[in-house]
Amino acid sequence: MNGQRTAMSDGIDVMVSKKEAIAEGVMHFEFRPASGERLPAFTAGSHIDIALPNGAIRQYSLCNAPQECDRYEIAVLLEPNGRGGSRSAHGDLKQGDEVRISAPRNHFALVPARHSILIAGGIGVTPLLSMAEQLTRSGASFKMHYCTRSVARTAFAQRIGVSAFASRVHFHHDDGDAGQRFDVRQVLNEPARDTHLYVCGPGGFMDHVIQAAQAAGWAEECIHFEYFAGAPADTSHDRAFEVMLAQTGCVVSVAADKTVVQALAAQGIDVPVSCEQGVCGTCVMRVLEGEPDHRDVYFSDAERAANDQFTPCCSRAKSYRLVIDF
Incomplete structure (x- = not known):
């Protein structure tokens, strides 16, 4: 919790000005x-901590x-088996409440391109909606494919239907007609260096789309994605290792059942954290020596291969010791 307070110490106080259900299990x-002043500017693909x-x-x-x-707008999917965040948002957060948020951060930014393809799975539509707004405003070429289980679970359908980009959006529902189903190979069958792909949604859905893009010959730098949660890691073979703080020479042992963040906190060393799943990048540290065992979804494959950064909230070490710059 110390790390969480550190991460929000410079937050912004806002008021919940609207709360409404917009689809089955989705709250907007x-x-x-709260001060009446304007909020910090943001770019499409940004997120906030709450x-x-x-x-x-x-x-x-x-x-x-x-x-x-x-104003800022978000949508929250209720995850009954999640870690409790969505349940608190749906059940505890009321219109008129004051809450603290972070300034927007963007790890999923749009790249200038001749054409963009936006593919959303379920609640993954949220950052892509902002992208569609920005692309439309700039007059850029794009198509959007929005995949959901059913019409009832399709958030923002009404908003999209009356938007300036409505004609560019294709809806795909699992329970719809066969002709309406999402054919990822057909959508991604013409890769080009000046076309960029953006994918967001549940992990399995994203993996399917990304693998299809790679199989179709899409270049890695043209595929952009953002995971909402890290995949559960296999911890059955985890072992203890050490981290050394390069600036002080302090060596801290990390037990097999503890994270680096937890081990450092036990020694009075607080690390700013937020998601604690290797998604947000709040806790990223530089690695000077040793080989990390990357378990994040924040870094690209190329960034992981460089082995010069890692996420101490969830990643571990393949080597006996990591020397970190913190």
Whole structure:
């Protein structure tokens, strides 16, 4: 919890100005500044951290148009078997409440391109909505494919239907007609260096789309994605290792059942953390020596192969010792 407080110490106080159910299991929230001033500017693909009533800090993508700095909008899917963040948002967060958020951060930014393809799975539509707004405003070429289990679980359908980009969006529902089903190979059958792909949604859905893109010959630098949660890691073979802080020479042992963040905290060394799943990048540290065991979804394959950074909230070490710059 010390790390969580550190991560939000410079936060922004906002008021919940709107809360409404917009699809089965999906709650839409609007936040406005408690001070009456404008909120920090953001770009499409950005997310914010939110300190929820149950004490958890979670990340949610902004889904409104980037030029709208009088408010931020997010949507939260209820995850009954999650870690409690979505339950607190749905059940505890009320219209009129004041909450603390972080300034927007963007690890999923748009890249200038001749054409863009946006593929959303379920609640993964949130950052892509903001991208669609920005691309439309700039007059850029794009198509969007929005995949859900059913019409009832399709958040923002009404908003998309009356938007300036409605004609560019194709809806695909699992329970719809066969002709409406999402054919990923057909959508991605023409890779080009000046076309960029953006994917967001559940992990299995994203893996399917990314693997299809790679099989079709898409270049890695043209595939952009953002995971909402890290995949559960196999911890059955975890072993103890050491981390050494390069600046002080302090050596800390990390037990097999503890994370680096937990081990450092036990020695009075607080690391700013937020998601604790290797998603947000808040805790990233530089690695000077040793080989990390990467368990994040934050870094690209090329960044992991460089072995010069890691996420201490979830990643471990393949070598006996990691020397870190912190």
